Amino acid sequence: MCRLFNIKLIGSIFLSLTAFAGAHSATAETSFLRDVAPILLKRCSGCHGERVHLGGYRVDTFRGLSTKGASGLNSIVPGKPADSRLFQLITAKVEAARMPQSDDPLSAEQIALIRAWIAGGAKFDGSSATVPIKSLVGARQHPAAPAVYRTASPVMALAFLPGDREIAAGGYNEITIWDTFSGKLIRRIEHLPQRIQSLTVSRDGKSFLIAGGTPGEYGEAALVDIASGRRSKVLDTFNDIVFSAVFSSDGKRIAVGGADMSVRVYDADSGRRVWMSSIHSDWVTAVGFSPDGKFVASSSKDMTVKIYDAADGSLYTTYNGHNRQIGKYMEQSPVYSLVFENGSAAACSAGRGNWIQLWSPVEAKADSGDAGDMEERFAKQGHTRYIEHGFKKGVFALAVKGDRIYAASADGILKEFDLNSQKLIRTFPGQSDWLFSLSTDASGDRIAAGSYSGEINIWNTKYGSQINSFYAQPGRAQRKAPGTSTLTRQN
């Protein structure tokens, strides 16, 4: 027993010497933001972050990083790694004391980088020591997509390309482009956010507007040049994944919303943020511009749709039709999808409830009234028109073309309704897993839906027949005849 212990001891001394040697080999020009911050964010900020800060120590801002924790010892002593508490702890020999706790130690390279940075004076190359380091790091460089998908990835975004012969789908760190008719993979645009939740083609047909990210840690909205396949402009980064990004109908503005609960509007040309609003109390699931460009609307898991003045982001009104506690159209449901109708400029919203609700922002404001008519307001139904969709599990995507509205549901079914009569026109054949995305083509002849299982189904809207069905999974042998589904019903 005693002998073993000694051997271990020698081993750990040896290891720490190696680390010491490694430190010398690192360059003196270490950058905090480039080299150190990513390590802190990935390995430390879970326990020493904004919400949880164990040991009274937090590394979410540079000021926090340089402040003493509960131990009262100096976290960082510029020029002296061995005197810096942070460095002592990441290199502690006793596992119980070593950071990160109950986890793998930092790699020798990471330790070397931190050592070199402290030895070089622990210089801060960011703009502000008090803003989250996360926001200083900037947009991530994304890895290449996997050459072959080991399994299908959920299709959370879809868009037909100009000419309608090709359809783009949100993939894993990429956009995949498929032949509408043969289902063959035509092109891959890689080095994009891990998940693409929203995909729109610009009016000039030259760019994709994408939104996505990594759940729980990173979000991004960007423009991608279709010809070159490069990110031409990153509009913004977010603390959590982004669900929706859309152009205004004149193409001059862009609205973005996501899991960080904010809604942000940008100038499409300059990429400058025009305004930002954080008044939702849960995820923003979809955003939209009214066809006249006056309003921006955002649907949310908080059961409301908020309408803003598109110019400055001031709140115009809140639509509460998805949170009714009395009356015929009673429901309390998160809202997952929102689109504007072109003709009458009505907003169409749907979520976990039983109805697609068609309503106008102006009349919604009138319906909302003031505090004095509260009782009356609860009693009346308002001006909203309701489409009873008959799904059991709710609607995650809506698309409008002309006087038709298409609704894709978690039941795995796509339905078409007439906007004027609110009647069901057809249920498209072929059932799938939960449907999360929808796109109509420019001609209006085709509609495509993407599902959790990675399937893309394309139908002819005139006849209601299925044109194609394939898995958006690079490397997978496509094997399905149109109109069939081999998916075992799991949900």
Place this chain on the structure above:
Amino acid sequence: MRQYCVGLNTLIFMFCAISCVKVAVASSMKVPDRIVVSPKEIHLDSRRAYRQIVVTGYFKSEVYDLTPSAKFQPDNKSIIRIDGSRAVPVGNGNTTIKVIAGGKTLVIPAVISNIDKPDPIRFTFETIPILTKQGCATGSCHGSPHGKGGFSLSLFGYDPQIDRISLTRDGLSRRVNVMEPLDSLMMKKPLLEIPHVGGKRLRKTDTGYRIIRNWIDEGANIDIPSVECTAITITPGTSRLLRAPFMRQQLSVLASYSDGSKRDVTAISTYESSNQTVAAVDTDGLITGRSRGQTAISVRYLDKLQSVNITLVEDIPGFVWKKTHENNFIDKLVDDKLKQLQYLPSPTCSDQVFLRRLSLDLTGMLPGGETARTFLADRSSDKRERLIESLLKTEEYARFWALKKADLMRVSPAKLKQKEAEDFSRWIVDAMRTNMPYDQFARAILTASGNVEQSPGAGYFLAIPTTEERTELTAQVFLGSRLECAKCHNHPFENWTMRDYYSLGAVFARTTAANGTVRLASTGESLLPTTKEIMSPWGFPKKAALNSFHEDRRTLFADWLTKKGNPLFARVEVNRIWSELMGRGIVEPVDDFRSSNPASNKALLDALAAEFEKSGYDRKHMIELICRSQTYQRSTQTNRFNESEDSLFSHARIRELTAEQMKDAIGYTTRALSSIKTISERRMELVKQLDEEMQKHELTFNAWVMDKRKELESLPVWLGIWSSAGPLKPNSQLPSGSTSGWNKWTDILEGSFYELKNEPDQVYYFRRNIHSLSSSEISFNMKAGNLEVWLNGKPVQLAQKEDEYHVTLKLASGNNDLILKAAYKAANSAFHVGFDLPKTNKKQDEKSISPYLSYSLEILAGSDALSEDQKKLIHNYFIETDAAHNILQEKLDSLDNRMEYATQRPYPEATAFTVTFGQPLRETACTCERRKSPTLLQALELLNGETAYKMAQSGADTYMKLDDRNLVNTLYLSALSRYPSEKETKTAAAFLAKGPDKKNAVTDLIWTVMNTQEFLFQH
């Protein structure tokens, strides 16, 4: 560096020294007679299967776990290897493992197969248990009804259907990442790689890490198989003893599935210790003892929950067991436990303590000064037994113990009508007095039908109108189980499932309780909310078809409940009795029986339950048995070997008097209450006075009748009592004759609304006698759907305004007969009528009596020829109008009902005083509603409260009549059931002699004694 090495060497030396000491202790232990290895053979049929090995050593009468020190040597390491004490497959084939422990060796065979076949993680059987094990699915985290942070799981994985969607598709499919499993939120959050409000829940070394990672890696498959887990088997069974050096116990958990397969789930089961100071348990099911005592280790796998009771024994320096006198089997079983855990029991309490304790326990009252004198003077050896016997025969016993039962049954005027509460509680008192066998008592309550008069037990259902309440209350009262949780999900700490809840609900689904009557309905089912499946009532034979049984479902349940051998019924009741007498249940709380809350002395509870069953559920027998035991008669004084002991009954517990006991004790001590022993004397006195009063009035009765009649006839107008016939079909014959077919509406109030049973095609007839001195006119308004009116047999023309009629009647001189026929529409089912009487002049007003007559007076006005019944009614009315008689009668009733004594009334009045002292309001069926811990408010009430001081003041008058020595003696005997000590006598005498105002001094003395700990507590 040099210094560091020296320090380290010292450390190493110390480490070795500690290990050496341990080894020395271990080797001093006897070698086991034999060892047993579980399992006997190892079969691993998958690359991921493993088997936890448990090695048990048998040492003469004791059994200990040798797993932690055992050595395992596989014969062929290319087939099987040992990881800790788990067998893990390496390759297909047969081999053996040599197990060496305690100097003995045993060889077990092992068969490994399918090592080369894939075995993906099974979502239902592995992923879901891990979510529970890591704490994700607990009630305070994502298992709460609305989840946390938008992520919701079913509580402890009771519904995989919810979890499968939550994990994969909900949250816009953000939680698992099949492309890069380690980048899933389901990994990063619990690993705290990114912020997680729930903190770190997963470590890379956890089995759960591997399971969740692999499950995602394999495609996050959410298939739910048709196979179910049917049982878990835990080695070493239900209980174990730990004693140094055997301070550890390895558990192994084997799950059996409905397809016949079995798998070791030790690594993915969840473990919890009910008492961490006794023993802790780690995530691999290794129990480590910490200090002397008992704890239950609960083991959960999916919805299966079992406990292993751990008793940890330590040698206490200086402890020597002294044999105590054992009065009956109770003492033997209590002492066995005390001896094992090395607690030395306290000696027998003194006579005065015993008298006061027993009297408060059995009757709720202080024994009384006279009884104390006699008992203390008694030199016979069986005087305690005789006292127990005699107190059990008293009326006070029946009433005080009925109060305890009435607490649970919610007997309260807030829940029942006054009359119902009275009848129900009288029945409970009768049951206690006659010592009704408890199975009959339970059956009478649970199968009661009709109203409280016909079937007093019906009060139970009348107080709890909903099926949910009946389910929960019945489970709590008779099964000692808190079932509320199982209403919405499987019980988190017990094997009660949602199915059980609704199955018990089905028992009561066809019982209605409305308008004071319990009825059986021919329809009504209990549906499982999740599947809408109709549940078979609890107690139904398993194979019986649901509709083959048409009788009262409650009967079968009562059969099941009261059948000998029911695991809970007898145990729960003896435990309640025990708790009432000892101040703590063997299972505590008394209505929380569950395997994770074990009995502090299982053998004792089992023996008591067996005795209870054997005696035919004789409660008095059990009370007598317990009171006779040495255990009951122990002193509250502790010694150094039992001062920390709290649950094994090595000493009596000091208990504050209950609210009712306190009220009566103060009342009796201050003489505000007379001794309960004087009740019969006082009663006889009252009866005599009442007789005299009656005789006096008999002489004036006839004259009164004449006067009264005259008075009535001279009134300008009066209205008789309402009577009604109906509901009837519209074309039915009106009841003929003047009274037959008509029912009195004795409690009707003029001008009030009455809801009538609203059934289509039915009419109601109402009738009233109206007397008028001369021809006059009166009018009334009535609200009804459709109305017809006859006065003295002739129809009256009506004017209707919406649903309100205004009617004017021309009265003839003398009596007038008014009949109304009202048909009710759905929206108009209220009956309302108000008369406008003609204006009278002032003179007539002066002599007028209330124009609305009571039924008795109406008889008097009717005719000269009164029937015998009518005469009796008039006579009673005459007697009742006499104030003196009423006061006497009230006194008598109050005495009979023992209204003065709070402990003697099954539903005592809730006064500010009693509520302060913890009187329950009977809102729940929990004994915990009666607060037992003293509060600041109580202290204030006693020290400064007006009630207490005023009572002491009034008591002074009585005490002052005695000479000082006698006064002090009597006060001490009354309040404390003992004589004052020499010192107390002296101090008190000096105090009384000193003060200028004797009354003040006596008041202060009484008040002082009342505020002593000795008075306020039961010892």
